[in-house]
Amino acid sequence: MSIKSVSFNRKTLNGSISVPGDKSISHRAVMFGSLAKGKTTITNFLAGEDCLSTIAAFEAMGVKITRNNQTVVVESAGASELSEPLEPINLGNSGTTARLLMGILSALPYHFTLYGDASLTKRPMDRITNPLREMGAKIDGRENGRFLPIAIRGGKLNPVHYHTPMKSAQVKSGVLLAGLLTDGKTVVEEDTKTRDHTENMLKAFGADLSVEGNSVTVNGNQPLTACDIEVPGDISSAAFFLVAAAITPNSEVKIENVGLNQTRTGIIDVLKLMGVDITVEEKRTIGGEPIGDIIVKSSKPAAATISGDIIPRIIDEIPVIALLATQAEGTTIIKDAEELKFKETDRIESVVNTLQALGAEIEATNDGMIIQGNAKLKGAETNSYGDHRIGMMIAIASLLTEETIELHDDKCIAVSYPNFFEDLDELLQ
Numbered sequence: 001m002s003i004k005s006v007s008f009n010r011k012t013l014n015g016s017i018s019v020p021g022d023k024s025i026s027h028r029a030v031m032f033g034s035l036a037k038g039k040t041t042i043t044n045f046l047a048g049e050d051c052l053s054t055i056a057a058f059e060a061m062g063v064k065i066t067r068n069n070q071t072v073v074v075e076s077a078g079a080s081e082l083s084e085p086l087e088p089i090n091l092g093n094s095g096t097t098a099r100l101l102m103g104i105l106s107a108l109p110y111h112f113t114l115y116g117d118a119s120l121t122k123r124p125m126d127r128i129t130n131p132l133r134e135m136g137a138k139i140d141g142r143e144n145g146r147f148l149p150i151a152i153r154g155g156k157l158n159p160v161h162y163h164t165p166m167k168s169a170q171v172k173s174g175v176l177l178a179g180l181l182t183d184g185k186t187v188v189e190e191d192t193k194t195r196d197h198t199e200n201m202l203k204a205f206g207a208d209l210s211v212e213g214n215s216v217t218v219n220g221n222q223p224l225t226a227c228d229i230e231v232p233g234d235i236s237s238a239a240f241f242l243v244a245a246a247i248t249p250n251s252e253v254k255i256e257n258v259g260l261n262q263t264r265t266g267i268i269d270v271l272k273l274m275g276v277d278i279t280v281e282e283k284r285t286i287g288g289e290p291i292g293d294i295i296v297k298s299s300k301p302a303a304a305t306i307s308g309d310i311i312p313r314i315i316d317e318i319p320v321i322a323l324l325a326t327q328a329e330g331t332t333i334i335k336d337a338e339e340l341k342f343k344e345t346d347r348i349e350s351v352v353n354t355l356q357a358l359g360a361e362i363e364a365t366n367d368g369m370i371i372q373g374n375a376k377l378k379g380a381e382t383n384s385y386g387d388h389r390i391g392m393m394i395a396i397a398s399l400l401t402e403e404t405i406e407l408h409d410d411k412c413i414a415v416s417y418p419n420f421f422e423d424l425d426e427l428l429q
């Protein structure tokens, strides 16, 4: 396992960069391009390990996919022409690939075996096997299909009206994709709106899909038509630099062409709520997704209580928001975020343990954390535990410490941000 010593003499960030393409949108573009008939060209694709796992899965089913850096071309004869993979499919570290793919595979007339890395093997899959079984899917796996490896005997399903108990876009999307390949109308209702890239992009591919409030209806077995997708910059990746600029003196950064979909912009609302100097310039809409530039200047943040409907809109940004809170005036409380326990690590535990090791006063609660501000962070030996977002949080924390931070397992950052350290270096002055 690789160890990186993170220590920067330069501790001010200045300038503008574009972050890599959005991970959620990149996954979906490959999946829907593979289900559609024709040629889909994806530009600004995120060539992170998670999205490469999605490409490999569809290649194993006979789809022709070529990649030249950030441009991916998917050529498919449509969902009915996919073939049975001869080998088990490796999902790597990617929860999104696992949950969405399970929806698709359950409705195809083949046998599939799915497995993942050590982290994914511990993450719950019953949240998606349960609704798929309600549709008639034949799924088995460890602990009755709760964990990978999982085997699916795909086939004809029945449509479902599913009220999801989870605040999870992956569950919503997995059920909708099974419904897309099933005769009749499938409806998914959620109490709190989660990211809606599946809905937006399926419409762009010509699916018969409608959204009313928090309820999505897909009319199944209508063919998709290939369409080109330009992927916006990933706001979840931008978040690390937005916080870095806010907490380091004399900084000003501009992150260009970031996706500003309402279901993802909770980080902007949190930064505003905490008094950070932030400006958003919306520019245009690509494939139904607004994009724009975000500018953040050094600030003195104030503590906040963060809970309720905003949580799914910041779910992947909570590690770096917790770091921000260590520098705020007052006590920050994050609540209603039990979903953090089911990520690449239990992110309540990994965030709290890591920030404590770095000298912060922070405690875990059942559904979040309580963070004292004005912390003087110090160097320490840390571990990402294979979680890319914990690795990047630690790297940004090192801008606040005089001493070096040893980061064990920095390589996992490539899951969502292969050039993270190069981009950070470009902004550092």
Ligand SMILES: O=C(O)C1=C[C@@H](OP(=O)(O)O)[C@@H](O)[C@H](O)C1
Residues within 6 Å of the ligand: 023, 024, 025, 095, 096, 167, 168, 169, 170, 171, 173, 195, 315, 316, 339
């Ligand atoms: O649908 C997606 O692309 C994602 C949904 C979220 O997961 P959950 O659906 O488990 O909340 C998020 O954490 C993940 O990074 C990507």
Ligand SMILES: C=C(OP(=O)(O)O)C(=O)O
Residues within 6 Å of the ligand: 023, 050, 093, 094, 095, 096, 097, 316, 343, 344, 389, 416
């Ligand atoms: C939770 C994440 O991804 P996934 O669920 O796709 O592994 C993430 O990127 O923070």
